[in-house]
Structure formats: C-alpha cells, structure tokens
Amino acid sequence: MAFTLTINGQSRNVEVEGDTPLLWVLRDALNMVGTKFGCGAAQCGACTVHLDGVPVRACVTPVRRVGTKAVTTIEGVGSDPVGARVQEAWKTIDVPQCGYCQAGQIMAATALLTAKPRPTDADIDAAMNGNLCRCATYNRIRSAIKAASGQEV
Amino acid sequence: MDKRLASPSRRLFLQTSAAVGGGLLLSFNLPAAGRAAEAAAPSRLNAFVRIARDGTVTIAAKRAEIGQGMKTTLPMLIAEELDVDWAQVRIEQAPVDNAVYGDQWAGGSMSTPQEWEPTRRVGAVARALLIAAAAQRWGLPAAGLVTEPGVVIDPAGKRRLAYGELVEAAAKLPVPDPQALTLKDPARYRIIGKAHPQSDNPAIVTGQPLYGLDVRLPGMLYATFLKAPVFGARVDRVDLAPALAVKGVRAAFVVEGGTALDGLLPGVAVVADSWWTARKGRQALEVVWTDHPASGQSSVAMAARAAELARQAPQRVMRQEGNVETALAGAAKVVEAAYHYPFLAHATLEPQNCTAAWKDGKVEIWAPAQDPEEGRGLVARTLGVAPGDVTIHLTRSGGGFGRRLMNDYMVEAAWIARQAGAPTQLIWSREDDTRHDFYRPAGWHNLTAGLDAQGALVAWRSHAVSFGEGDKFVRAAEVDASQFPARAVANHLQTVSTLPLAVPTGWLRAPGNNAFGWVFQSFIDELAHASGQDPVAFRRRLLGEPRALGKPGGWDNLDTGRMRGVLDRAAEMAGWGRAVAKGTGLGIAAHFSHLGYVAVVIEASVGDDGTPVVHKAWAAVDVGRQILNPSGAEQQVQGSVLDAIGSTLRQKITLENGAVVEGNFGDYPLLRFAEAPPVEVAFVLSDHPPTGLGEPAYPPTPPALCNALFAATGKRIRTLPIGDQLA
Ligand code: FES
Ligand code: FES
Numbered sequence: 027m028a029f030t031l032t033i034n035g036q037s038r039n040v041e042v043e044g045d046t047p048l049l050w051v052l053r054d055a056l057n058m059v060g061t062k063f064g065c066g067a068a069q070c071g072a073c074t075v076h077l078d079g080v081p082v083r084a085c086v087t088p089v090r091r092v093g094t095k096a097v098t099t100i101e102g103v104g105s106d107p108v109g110a111r112v113q114e115a116w117k118t119i120d121v122p123q124c125g126y127c128q129a130g131q132i133m134a135a136t137a138l139l140t141a142k143p144r145p146t147d148a149d150i151d152a153a154m155n156g157n158l159c160r161c162a163t164y165n166r167i168r169s170a171i172k173a174a175s176g177q178e179v
Numbered sequence: 180m181d182k183r184l185a186s187p188s189r190r191l192f193l194q195t196s197a198a199v200g201g202g203l204l205l206s207f208n209l210p211a212a213g214r215a216a217e218a219a220a221p222s223r224l225n226a227f228v229r230i231a232r233d234g235t236v237t238i239a240a241k242r243a244e245i246g247q248g249m250k251t252t253l254p255m256l257i258a259e260e261l262d263v264d265w266a267q268v269r270i271e272q273a274p275v276d277n278a279v280y281g282d283q284w285a286g287g288s289m290s291t292p293q294e295w296e297p298t299r300r301v302g303a304v305a306r307a308l309l310i311a312a313a314a315q316r317w318g319l320p321a322a323g324l325v326t327e328p329g330v331v332i333d334p335a336g337k338r339r340l341a342y343g344e345l346v347e348a349a350a351k352l353p354v355p356d357p358q359a360l361t362l363k364d365p366a367r368y369r370i371i372g373k374a375h376p377q378s379d380n381p382a383i384v385t386g387q388p389l390y391g392l393d394v395r396l397p398g399m400l401y402a403t404f405l406k407a408p409v410f411g412a413r414v415d416r417v418d419l420a421p422a423l424a425v426k427g428v429r430a431a432f433v434v435e436g437g438t439a440l441d442g443l444l445p446g447v448a449v450v451a452d453s454w455w456t457a458r459k460g461r462q463a464l465e466v467v468w469t470d471h472p473a474s475g476q477s478s479v480a481m482a483a484r485a486a487e488l489a490r491q492a493p494q495r496v497m498r499q500e501g502n503v504e505t506a507l508a509g510a511a512k513v514v515e516a517a518y519h520y521p522f523l524a525h526a527t528l529e530p531q532n533c534t535a536a537w538k539d540g541k542v543e544i545w546a547p548a549q550d551p552e553e554g555r556g557l558v559a560r561t562l563g564v565a566p567g568d569v570t571i572h573l574t575r576s577g578g579g580f581g582r583r584l585m586n587d588y589m590v591e592a593a594w595i596a597r598q599a600g601a602p603t604q605l606i607w608s609r610e611d612d613t614r615h616d617f618y619r620p621a622g623w624h625n626l627t628a629g630l631d632a633q634g635a636l637v638a639w640r641s642h643a644v645s646f647g648e649g650d651k652f653v654r655a656a657e658v659d660a661s662q663f664p665a666r667a668v669a670n671h672l673q674t675v676s677t678l679p680l681a682v683p684t685g686w687l688r689a690p691g692n693n694a695f696g697w698v699f700q701s702f703i704d705e706l707a708h709a710s711g712q713d714p715v716a717f718r719r720r721l722l723g724e725p726r727a728l729g730k731p732g733g734w735d736n737l738d739t740g741r742m743r744g745v746l747d748r749a750a751e752m753a754g755w756g757r758a759v760a761k762g763t764g765l766g767i768a769a770h771f772s773h774l775g776y777v778a779v780v781i782e783a784s785v786g787d788d789g790t791p792v793v794h795k796a797w798a799a800v801d802v803g804r805q806i807l808n809p810s811g812a813e814q815q816v817q818g819s820v821l822d823a824i825g826s827t828l829r830q831k832i833t834l835e836n837g838a839v840v841e842g843n844f845g846d847y848p849l850l851r852f853a854e855a856p857p858v859e860v861a862f863v864l865s866d867h868p869p870t871g872l873g874e875p876a877y878p879p880t881p882p883a884l885c886n887a888l889f890a891a892t893g894k895r896i897r898t899l900p901i902g903d904q905l906a
Contacts, residue, residue, distance in 0.1 A: 043426070046455050054401060054453035059393040060386020062577070063454075064528050065609040069844040072528060100386030113384040120376035120810045123818055124246025125383035126529045126577025132384060151853035158844060160528040160578045161246050162821030163814065164855035 034102025044090035071157030123161035245579030248811035260302030288871025408838035493674030498660035501670030506638035510629025521831035529577020533592035547576035554586030617685025696878025748799035764890025775875030789906025823880035825850030
C-alpha cells in the first residue's frame, strides 16, 4: 500500500504493508537509521519518535495508524529549539556510553521539556522510565535534562 | 584518490590524498617499535596518524568502540605527545588489520594497560619528526627546539613553524626509535587527565549512521535466522513455502551448520526486502527440530545435581594452604553458607547483527564486534575462504559487555549473504538475542570459615560447583583460586566439582569476578556480623599490612595496601558508621580484578512490597596514577555499578527442556531510570601504571548491595537474583 507521511517537515511516499511498524518504514524503506531497534515490543524506548509532538514507540506503531500526524525523528528533532538544547546538553555532559539508546532518550527528554520546561526529579523519573539504557547512563541523563532546562545540575 | 609511497626509512609512508584536507599528508605507522617495547607491553606497538597542511590531525582509533570510550581516549594519548590542540583532531575508526594495528579487540579492560605506553610513543615519534624537520629548515640542532600545540618554536622563541608547514619535510626523515624518546612530564599534560566528551557524540545525538544496524549497501536485503531453541539441534523438517509466499520475501533456506556451539549453528534463514517482511516470513514457518541430548537440560536439574555434588567429596583441589580441617576443629566459631548465582545474558541494547557482501569469492563484512580478528578466522574456516579474502569493517557497537567477543552472528551473516546472492544484513530479534547468548555461567559455592576467640579469620574452606568436565571448565566457568581472602588466611582450601554443560557460555563484564566477588565479599560480611565486628574494621584486619599477594604484574597480584586505600576512601565518602533510618542499611565490599581496586558502599532499604530500594552508591577506585579521560572513567564506573545493581536485583536466565525461557526485557529486566541511584565516584591515585575501567567496578557492587540489605533487614541474600526474596 502507498502511504504519504510527514517526517521532519517533509512529505515522504512509501510503498509498504499497512501493518509495518513505523520503525521499519523509517529504517528499511526510507534509510533513516537514527531511530533504533532494541526490543520490538515497546519495552525499551530505543525507537521513540514523536507523533504531533507526543512520544511513541515506533516499533509498535503500524504505519497505517500514523495518518496525517507529523512524525519527528532524531534526525529532525534538532530543528526544534528544545530538541537542540537537549542535544547540546547531551554532548557537553557527555551522556552516551555506547550511545545506542540515546536517540530514544533524547526524543523522550525533548517531549518532557516541551510539556514541562522545568521538570522536577519525579517528572524526570516518570518521563524517562520507559527508556532503557543498558550502559546505565541514567545519572548523566538526569544531569543533562536539568542542564537543558536551565536547572542546577 | 589515495596513493601511498613506502619510504625507505622503515615503515614511513608518504601519502597524498585529494580527499582529506586537500594537501600533502604525513602518515606513518609503527607496527613494531623494537623488542624493548614488546617486552614492556604485551601488545604490539602501532598507530596511524595523518597531518594535513592546514594542521588538521587525523588519528585512527585502533580498538573496537563498544561504549568504553577508547575511540576517544586512545587518540587523546597520541594527541598529547604529538602536542596538538584537541580541537584540531579528527578521529577515524581504523580498518581491521592486526598486521598493521596490532591488537584491536576490546575486552578484559586491557586497552588502557596495553596502550598507555606504546600509544603515547606513537605521538612522540610524530612530534620528533616535526621537530627534526624544523631543525633542518633552520639549521639548528633539534635538541633545543620546543613545541606548543601545533607549532615548533626555536630556542630563542622567535621563529615558529606550524606542523602543517613541516609535514612534507618530516615525511622524508627517518623514523626515530620510539623507545629513545622522552615522554612528556605529566605535569605538562594539556589533554590527558582532562574530561573529553566522546568524539562520536555529535553523530550520536543527531542519529547519524554509526552502528552495525545502520549499515546500508546498494541492493541490500534483510535476514532473520531461526535457530533451534535447544542449542545445536538440527532442522528435521521444514516447509519453506509459507515463508516464500509472503510478499517481499526473496529467499528462505536451511543452513546445515555444525555442532560447535560457538560456530555456525543449524537453522532456517529468511531473506526479504525489509526486516519486518523477513520476520513475517519466519513466523509463517513451522520447523521440526531433531531430538537433541541437550534437551534434557534444566536449571532445576542442575541445581539438584549441584546440591548432590556439594555433599560429596570435591573432585579437585585448586589451592591448599595450611591445614583447614585442623584449624576449623580448633576454631571458636564456625560459619557455613551456600551461595548460588544464575546464568546471565549480556542483553546489549543493539541486538546482534552483521552485514555481509560477497564479490568474486571475497566477502566484505560490517560488524559491531569486540574481537574482529577472531571473526575473520571463523568466517574463513567456516566458508572455506582465505582469511585475506575476508575484509572486516568495525562499526560502533551498541554495547558489548563481552557478548561481541564471540562472532557467531558474523559467520551467520557471511553464510546467509553468500547463499542469498546479495548484500545482506542479518538482524537478530531481541528474543533471538536473549535465547542465543553466550551466558555468564551459573555456579554454586559452599563455604565454611573458622574464627578464633578474638574474631580473627583462621580457616576458609570453599567447595565450588561449576561447569566442565575432567580438569577442563567450560568457557568463563573457571574457578579462580586466587580470589581474596586466599593468601590472606593461613589455612585455606579451595576445591571444585564440575557438572557437564551443553549451553554456550562466555565472558560477561568482569568474568568470574562478577560472581566470586559477590560470594566471597558477602561471606566475609557474614563473618564480620557473626563475630560482632564492624564490616569495615573486619576487612581492614583481614587485609593486614600493605603487601603484594602475588607476583609483580600478575593478574592475581592483589596489593593489600591499595585495597585498604579504596576501602577507607569509600567508607569515608559514604560516612560509614553514621546513623541511618530504621529499615535502611549501609553495605560495603571491595574487590580486585582486571588490575583495578574498587570499594563500593551502598545505602538501601526495602519498600513495603518487598522491593529493594537503592538510595545511593559510592565507589572508590584505584587504577593507578593517571586517569586518562575523567569523563569516560566516571561513566565506566557508574555504568558498572548500575549494571551490577540491575543484574543483582532481577536478572536470571532459566533453562527448561534445554532452552532458555526468558525472551525480551519483560522477563529479562534491565535496571530502569527511576530505580537507578546516584553513583558518586572518587579515584584514589596510586603510583602505578594506569589500568582499565570497563570491569573492576562491577564485582564489588552485588555484595555491597546484599550487605546493605542485610544491614537494613537482617536477611542474608545467598541466592541471586534478589527478586522477591525480601517480600
Ligand atoms: S524497539 Fe521499540 S520500544 Fe524497544
Ligand atoms: S548508552 Fe549504551 S544503551 Fe544507553
């Protein structure tokens, strides 16, 4: 089936089965590999993207359910000022270890800071708990979210 | 265009390239800088540096990057001695070629101790060449010239020549003997010892392709590989038609495979135009597997058999000092305990994957791998090609933890791509990854200790039940009889009995130590409490006077003074002895592994539902006199501590009917954000060469946690994971 998606502000046409998860449409049909595969079962958050600004797990989001919603991925989140601040904080605080989970972490953190510009520790816990980091960079993720929201690290 | 001309002076290459920097580049490598260097360090001396006319320095990162930061840290060592501005440095992953680069594997926390000396010398050689070129230009002796980042300066301080202006001349000079060069005084370091974010961060945070899964080739297909749930079982019957009927599936075939658990195993490959489609094709398959003797294996049966063995005389003595039986008979107090830890998976967040492309009987491979050279050998042997016909490109790895020291997924990809007749990316599902790992072996330890009337430890007897046959252990199941308190207690006996095992096992972060540290440091805590002594004071007493317990340089050469140093520091950081709320406890443990000393204190309590809550962790670390990159160093310690907390709380791999039960993160749970405590890290500097940090902070963490929970609740955890034992 043919689908027209809006991804990072651009219109993209793809020809895939309607049950194909958005993750594999991005990665295999569009060669946008920034969004990662970790579990395929909404358990790790590595595949987090935004649909109209709301963080979702692309691995369990069939492409036919995306409709006209705007898709934002790690490749495009930097054009949003909040996303850009989060990326900057991630670099300077040196959050990544292997880095594989960090696209998903950045997407989750950007959604959090967009909704709550100065999140509390409890807000951060709630927003980030679905994103696993096997390398356990959690201390630095918290610091980076605070730095990106202008709070004391 | 890239043209290299070997110069007569050893292995100095003059390289011209239109692609990089647009000018003449100096590059050189030092495959072996003489016997002296080889004697000093176990690795061979190697590096690869290019300097462009505009002063840009490109440094090849020779080791695999798995999240341990070596792609940044090793170039820092070169840049320091070369004396350049870090901002001018570009980093490239080196091609896999051990003949040129020496060891390129990443494991055992070995990169730092192996590279510390030779890698700095590579930078020093480059600097000496540039100085010699300036000396020639000015007609001055080289000895008087100095450098500042990127420039050579004359003795009067008047004339300056940028490195870029000297490259051409430097490339024609003979390479000096690296061992004859004086390395920089650490007091003058501008790069080493300063926190440097990872060089790949800009690419990571913007989602640029870096990992194995990100490889894209023209015409590339995607593959899944279905293997038997029972390790090594073969395909008996399969109808491939339902898979081939799925739109987009290009091929489906049986791979015969062999019997070696670390080689190519039998299975069914499905290749399609997207991974999702390949997965659909695979789900349409119904495979009947052959009966396999290993299908009788189960965790429950192993535990029962281990308990029987524990009651019998041990099969082998690993270490014996003094007379443990006499000492136990004369002891004022005898304490006994049995400990058990489970199989564990690595669960790298990037599942195992590999991309392979064949052309004219040669294969090109893109892989996240920790030991690519081993992989080359495995691919060559299995597919019947010469090692020279296997080219490997290392990608960044989405986690390693020892999993990617094995190359099973690499040989699978090579095989499937050849049969599919197209470049193919093999991707394992999360369930494949959990069920076809090389597991940290389970084990059982039966301990007996004797204390005299003054509370001194006088006897220590340990009977370990591990996996193996005869006097051979299966991979990573070796019982290391040098573990503390061996050699610190007069009467000591370490024995072992083994069970056969037909499950693939392998190295997981701090192999052996990740289990023994928990067993021994937990039992030492039991002894402290049993004799009414403070756990820190009891450990200090046990460590005694500062002394080395092994041979210099040996992996078992525990220095009790360094251990005491981290123990005291961790206790101080955590405010050991302070009053804590009722239901909260502090626990401590200290362990030596991979040449590093780490003591960890944990503060923890138990929630109303019986869930352990870790409030905070403190880690004191002694890995020598110099921390190479403090940012990466802190990350490795925090990551190891939190990794160990996660596995201790909930992780286990269970075998039933010869197969692994757990599949995804729902039943193999990793530590989550909200339960991760802050980890405060301090480095205790000691006058020893720097050593690695990927592993040594793991082993003391599980016992520190269990000891804290004992202090909080009075309940001793002797079986891992903790799970709901405190509910
Ligand atoms: S890959 Fe989607 S949540 Fe794990
Ligand atoms: S940095 Fe490795 S999984 Fe998060």
